[in-house]
Amino acid sequence: MTTIPKPQGVNAYLTNKKYDNILKVLPATMERVEIIFLQAGDGMLKIEYGFNERMYIPDSMRINAVDELLQKKKIKGVIETVPTLRANQVWFDPTVLNINKLIDEITEIEDNLPPVADLVLHSRQVRLPIAFEDNVTKDFIKYYVDHQRAESPYINEDYGNMDYVAQYNGLNGKQDIKDIVLNSTYYNSGHGFWPGGAFWWNMDPRVQLYVPKYNPPRMRTHEGAVGMGGPCLYIYSTPSGGGYQLFGRTIPIFQFSLKHPQYKDYDSPLLFRVADRLSFYEVDEEEILYGYEHIHNQTDYKYDIDYEGEIVVKDFIEWYHSPQIQEEAAAFKKKQAEAVAVTPKP
């Protein structure tokens, strides 16, 4: 990359105002962090929760509850919304709906929202097989090494990313990462990026891994790749680009053709639903390949899904904030921070 000259004589004060895109802030309450309304385009409003970035699953539950009420209002000019872990975004037509009117409507919902702790969420439990550092995953990482970036701190000589994830989190090695992935339950805050992809968050703050993404992102990732970026776990639903550190591969989670009954019976190409919980069990590579054949072609694969589960949010919040959990989470974070300080950045 050539050197880019820095613009000279920029008046910091003026430009701060010039590039300020905060439209309104609702102060924090006992129930929630502050809410920041941001300009995100000429027909886009972003609603962000908290000035400080945090990974706190009840934020997502709140955002989804507000989103549901917003949908019900059927406000003229609103096109669609994209709720995520700590933000929602409304796409609207500003020639039909004034952005301040939209902010008022959302504020009204927020002001009258019952406590999130009162929610009991229907939450299915999905169990998926995973093959760690399988050959297909290695091939795609090798492609990146050969075509995009030869030397990087996050890829080892065996075309794996797990050593880096371990190093970045102050853990001993990839076995520690495997143990965490296999013993954790992940929560789905919503879908995005590419079709059917769900964003999964570890429900246990004591093993909350964090890892920066590829630099530059991969141009190619394979279907079913399981990876992590920041604190988030993701399964690539279709072949696509992407920047997450890869652990291995699981079976298909998206099927446009709706051939397999798991998709056909629900008339949806998506395997996951918002508020689902996910866990993994380890298998060898052949079993994953068997999954592709028997989901996409023979359509007789049986997914492991328990449909009946629920999350009592009050219980989750109480457990999460209990002194022992918080103490252990803080200890994990401290060790993590020490490791981050001495680990090379992407």
Add this chain to the structure above:
Amino acid sequence: MLKILKGGIQSVVEDWPGRTGRLRDGMALSGAMDNVACQLGQLLVGNPITEGGIEVTAGGFQAEFGEDALIAITGADLGCTINKQEVPLWKSFKVKKGDVIKFKMYKDVGFRAYINVAGGIDVPKYLGSKSTCLFGAYGGLEGRVLKTDDVLKFGKPYGALEEGKTVKQSAMPKYTNYWELKAINGPNSSPNYVTPEGMEWLFTNVFDVGDQANRAGIYLGGVDEEWFFAARDVGHPSNVIEHPYNVRGGLNVAASTPILFPSDGPSLGGYICVLSVIQAEIWMMGQLIPGRDKIKFIQTTQEEANEERLKYYKWMSEDSIE
């Protein structure tokens, strides 16, 4: 119907506004890369502006008509001929069964052309749209690019077939190699993500359109990490906790790479988005020639964007046709 002889570089069925309402499922909006050329094209052949046509990227597409039809070619001049005779762009005309349409290659300006047919292209709508999403492999014709021996049927014309309709000179979009795209702040333009110098640079720099510029992302060189990002306590200052992307038209900064998100841009991700091309001008992204054109972002306001949007709505109407 139309029998495809050669698919060319990349030819797909697209409509407008694409597949809305499914961003929350991770399904890209898709839709025509140059919605202005697509929509004006629909008007020329008497279709509603939401109908679908064939988006021909770069050139090389060849096909034979299996029936008489009224068509119009809009967008970039890719050297379109019918039976080896050059045809006018932005004008409706009749073709006969057996006529062969061919596209050569892109020239000095513009990168995508649209074949618009009275009645539209008769592919099944998937989730409300005929648009192809190549990454998801759905929509359009079997979710893929057109190739040799494909057959596309036409829909029933919406009205009388009128030859010789043209786009008024005043309504013709202007193509260039140097594009100025009006853009608005957000969502991550504030000084806690990007330094004021960084934002100033975004709105003054002339960007080279990268060789990698497709329906999902247009790569625009690199940023200088030394001074572009505000310091934040994260693994990389371009990283944020996964948030919604402002598609279509958002400028994403993935590590040190700025990527403009057009039709198939992702709905969500973990890199910052620093500005947003206004909706009235996102069509320009469809005519950028990879590795050749240059673009500059011009900062604008919500008020100005609204005015431009109202002009755009009027532009995509019979007012532009004579």
